[in-house]
Amino acid sequence: MSADRQKIIYVCSDAVGETAEAVAKATARQFATEKVRIKRYGGIKHEDEVKALIQEAASAGGFIAYTLVQPELRETMREEAIRASVKAVDVMGPMMQAFIDTFNDSPKYQPGLLHEMDDHYFRKIEAVEFAVRYDDGKDARGLLHAQVVLVGVSRTSKTPLSIYLAHKGIRTANYPITPEVKPPEELFMKADRLIVGLTMNPERLLKIRTERLKALGLPVHAHYASLDRIRDELSFADRLMAQLGCPVIDVTEKAIEETAGIIMEKWLNSSA
Secondary structure, X not given: OOOOOXXXXXXXXXXXXXXXXXXXXXXXXXXXXXXXXXXXXXXXXXXXXXXHHHHHHHHHOOEEEEXXXXXXXXXXXHHXXXXXXXXXXXXXXXXXXXHXXXXXXXXXXXXXXXXXXXXXXXXXXXXXXXXXXXXXXXXXXXXXXXXXXXEEOOOOOHHXXXXXXXXXXXXXXXXXXOOOOXXXXXHOOOOOOEEEEEEOOHHHHHHHHHHHHHHHOOOOOOHHHOHHHHHHHHHHHHHHHHHHOOOEEEOOOOOHHHHXXXXXXXXXXXXX
């Protein structure tokens, strides 16, 4: 393949395809290239759709990641991919086979079970609504009802982390730490929750804030994006987090998913 040719990963599923897409994105991030495109095809029902997708991948010089649970579609994918010399990665198959071999059980072969409107689905919806309602310290009452509370200075990923955790069914509120604003009493009250502090390298935070101001069309030399101001904020935040006695995570070099994984582990341990 030419070095300048766009790399395409085809994701297909007989359900939505989010699982395979997440794996494809995580894989692409491990490579130093920006020329990766992910095309997702969900709701695959017929063998002809599988064959057409394989031909498209062959023409584009891409490969396929799939989560097909219907046996006939999986078999078509395997056979036709070999015939067309297209690499096809079965994302779910090995896990299903391990489950069968280990627990002597049989799968339902029903697409879309991940997205069934079960109790977890409704908890997730409730958690997302909660995260939006109590984002950025809008209402301090949320700090008492949250399962996880994130605290940190501006631009330390509090909001995206709150939404990510909400999609895992965890009610999350966040509070922005500012030296000029006295923290609410609710932050210090006893409650059944996990408080987590987020911090970042000052130089990295400066770059993020500067880019944010540029995106908003504001002066990049504002006090908000000065190194002295950032260091003052971080020092104040360090003292507040020490007062709260909460665990602190340095998010400087961490992806949202990585930080969320650490938080979820701490939350599960605190709930045990």
